[in-house]
Amino acid sequence: MKRIADSAVRRLSLYLRFLEEFESRGLTTISSDELAARGRTTSSQVRKDLSFFGSFGKRGLGYSVAELAARLRQILGLEREWQVIIIGAGKIGEALAQYRGFSQRGFRIAAVYDSDPAKIGRRIDGFVVRSIDTLRADQAKRSADIAIITVPAEAAQRVVTLVVQTGIRAIMNFAPIQLQVPDNVAIKTVNMAMELEGLSFALSNR
């Protein structure tokens, strides 16, 4: 498959949300113009994004909302359940462990880990925080698909190396540091300060 940019994948996630919105309003077909207007983009962008994955819709008739939504769920890998572990039971890890929006999309939090004896054994919303030392053995039994890393920056590379060794191939990193992973591992870094820098940039350059 042609390599698709992260920004295009993000747009597919957005289109899916818009389609679900249209569906809940009882709409059955939608044009690329309408989808584009909802996403503040252009219809040629919408068509280009979708064309990566084959042909959709009929010229002049638009897309079937239900069919396109189903196809996007399939493309985004949302037709199955994914097992997710969280490593780092601090405030952000705790918030994510309790975040309802994950399970709605099929992302099931399977376990929360920490290395701090004061946190191990503590209960977070149904989870008992496990020792990071058990990760390898746990993975041999259970095999999570995605790891969310919410440890401090100085521990993050060590943790991610361990995670990759256990066979996990997708990582979401909240530590404010760029982590090195092998090419066959997908990683996304959410850097809260960088997000705010996008706003301070906007405020400074208007």
Place this chain on the structure above:
Amino acid sequence: MKRIADSAVRRLSLYLRFLEEFESRGLTTISSDELAARGRTTSSQVRKDLSFFGSFGKRGLGYSVAELAARLRQILGLEREWQVIIIGAGKIGEALAQYRGFSQRGFRIAAVYDSDPAKIGRRIDGFVVRSIDTLRADQAKRSADIAIITVPAEAAQRVVTLVVQTGIRAIMNFAPIQLQVPDNVAIKTVNMAMELEGLSFALSNR
């Protein structure tokens, strides 16, 4: 100024982090090749991103690390302090109120708000959670620059409309919903489930 894409602003934030890393290792000059290699991009991308903001570096001599870092801080609006308020004292709001990485970049959390009587008056790491009803009066006195919205999806549009009315022109939204704001307001939505969808996409399409 020519409009610059969000993705380019993100890269500027990354370049700044790499430059600070180089600086801490005692490097004084850096080529666009080295900067590109660190960021897993191309040197022509680096030069293109920087060229938006004038000319940097000398052909064949590379960039002065300190000068380029200073210029990027200026471009990103990081030479001043920004007052940030958090609206929504749930788990994510609480985690962000305590996040050290913000103050390091000049983002000062000025106050935390909620509408829940059970949360108002509670202490979070030095902040006493204030009633959202005081926001308008508070803003008349203090004038925060950026609002971080961490309320539930169903309350988010109402809150963001209020925030915009108080004169705030930059919003970071953690509610899993697309919010409508006037064109002169910058908004960034961090959707945790969408970030995971980028990973389930990668796992499904390899």
